[in-house]
Amino acid sequence: MISLSTSAILLRFVFGGLAVVASTIVARLIGGKVGGIFAAFPAVYLAAVVGAIWHVSGDQAITVVQSISKGALIGMISDIICAVAASYFILKHGHWKGVLLSLGIWLGTSSIIYFSLMV
Numbered sequence: 001m002i003s004l005s006t007s008a009i010l011l012r013f014v015f016g017g018l019a020v021v022a023s024t025i026v027a028r029l030i031g032g033k034v035g036g037i038f039a040a041f042p043a044v045y046l047a048a049v050v051g052a053i054w055h056v057s058g059d060q061a062i063t064v065v066q067s068i069s070k071g072a073l074i075g076m077i078s079d080i081i082c083a084v085a086a087s088y089f090i091l092k093h094g095h096w097k098g099v100l101l102s103l104g105i106w107l108g109t110s111s112i113i114y115f116s117l118m119v
Contacts, residue, residue: 008051012044019043040079045072074113082106 019041027035045068052064085105090098 011051012047015043015047078106078110081109
């Protein structure tokens with residue numbers, strides 16, 4: 001496992017922040033659906049991959065990037081399920097309760113997928 005350096009943390013901050021700003025601007029200019037596509041931009045994933053490549057070299061970098069990618073796949077599947085749950089729960093229960101229920105679905109889904117693949 002690699003440790004997080006200040007530059008890796010800053011990289012995640014910049015990528016994530018730019019993705020949030022871009023999705024907000026696009027949503028206001030074009031509409032929520034297109035803004036939602038930008039909101040799903042894998043900024044943290046890309047920052048993690050770039051950070052790993054900066055700090056690890058050779059075969060170890062390949063192993064680290066593969067591990068990050070497997071985790072990202074679990075996260076992306078869980079994000080899709082969370083988005084579907086949010087569109088249902090927010091309409092049914094209101095904003096705050098719908099968001100909390102959706103995040104619970106995300107946490108449960110992520111945990112189930114992760115632990116079922118670890119066995």
